Amino acid sequence: MNKQSKEYKQYMKSDEWEQKRQERIAIDQGCVMCGRPIEKIKSVQVHHVTYKNLGNEDVLTDICTLCGSCHRKIHNFYNRKRA
Template sequence: MCGRLEKNSKGLQIHHISYKNLGHEDVANDLICLCGRCHILIHAYYNRKRA
């Protein structure tokens, strides 16, 4: 989302866009790479949206 890595980051993290294909993901459509901060933010967004 941000286009960069955090300074003290351990690298990119994989986020599942959809869990329907868990274990058999289509990399182009089901996964996205995010920095740690953006990964936390996207989960917080989805948790607020569900509430």
């Protein structure tokens, strides 16, 4: 499943993804990058560490909780590294 595909977009709106997302947020209790606690994060986001298991993510190894700021930093780093 390509991360830009129609299937990806549908999956990200699915109950299955929301369940995994909530499970990971409960595990991390905040941003794993900056340490900000969950109650102080305006935009709690769950980041795919890898897309290879998309749709079959292992909640413990394939995703992590980030604040919006750290999520942008990670993707900016990935985009800079590829250029």
